[in-house]
Amino acid sequence: MKKDVVIIALLVLIMLFKLLDIVADVQLDIPLWHIMQESVLVLLTIIGTVYLSYDLRRRSRQVKALAHRVVQADKQIDNMSSQMRSARQEYSHAVANQFGLWEFTKSEAQVAFLLLKGLSFKEIAEVRQTKEKTVRQQASSIYAKSEVDGRHTFCAWFMEDFIQEHNDEFAAIIASNEAA
Structure with a gap:
């Protein structure tokens, strides 16, 4: 997940530098087709950044939910283990009683x-x-x-x-x- 955050940060930096480049190109009277090309690249970078941010938050929520389910499952296993120990003891006593009979x-x-x-x-x-x-x-x-x-x-x-x-x-x- 840290890798995703780094990628998003890099995309934001690229987007900002590209925006500054577009502003400089406008001031230098660079041809319009070049400014449009760079604007499309900035737009694609924005879309990619938004998508990755959304996906990162979604996966983060999934990981938290999964971690919560794992904790709950561990509690159930602990509870079942104690129930199994109790059942084993009861069964052992019943078997021993039958041996006595x-x-x-x-x-x-x-x-x-x-x-x-x-x-x-x-x-x-x-x-x-x-x-x-x-x-x-x-x-x-x-x-x-x-x-x-x-x-x-x-x-x-x-x-x-x-x-x-x-x-x-x-x-x-x-x-x-x-x-x-």
């Missing part, structure tokens, strides 16, 4: 959380500094206590409540596919 041991609960996070048995073993075979045995115990048949069903059990509102929509899609 299933009577998971402390180790099983740790493995179950890591399973829900998507870690492989090998990764869980590394994190917990245990053998992969131990993690597999704990996972089998977790699946048995929660009455599911594997990792995917275990994870899906916790996602079911989040997609509940779409179950009718999915049922309609399945029904239409079966009818076809």
Whole structure:
């Protein structure tokens, strides 16, 4: 934007010097066609200066409006982030409560959380500094206590409540596919 201001200032200076040149040319009885040519150049310079000034003000307003929207978006993101942190904490408590209802041991609960996070048995073993075979045995115990048949069903059990509102929509899609 400073570049635009410099360009406008230069155009104004050129316009002023050209006007002084026209005045001098009139006093020196320079041919009329030359004075008209220089007058057209001054007029074009005025038009360019006005256009650039208008465009600079318009872009300046746009930048200010955009900056305001960015500040508002940052505030919304901060608010959403705090809401997400709160929701994550509530969800973690709900999951931990369910683990309690299933009577998971402390180790099983740790493995179950890591399973829900998507870690492989090998990764869980590394994190917990245990053998992969131990993690597999704990996972089998977790699946048995929660009455599911594997990792995917275990994870899906916790996602079911989040997609509940779409179950009718999915049922309609399945029904239409079966009818076809």
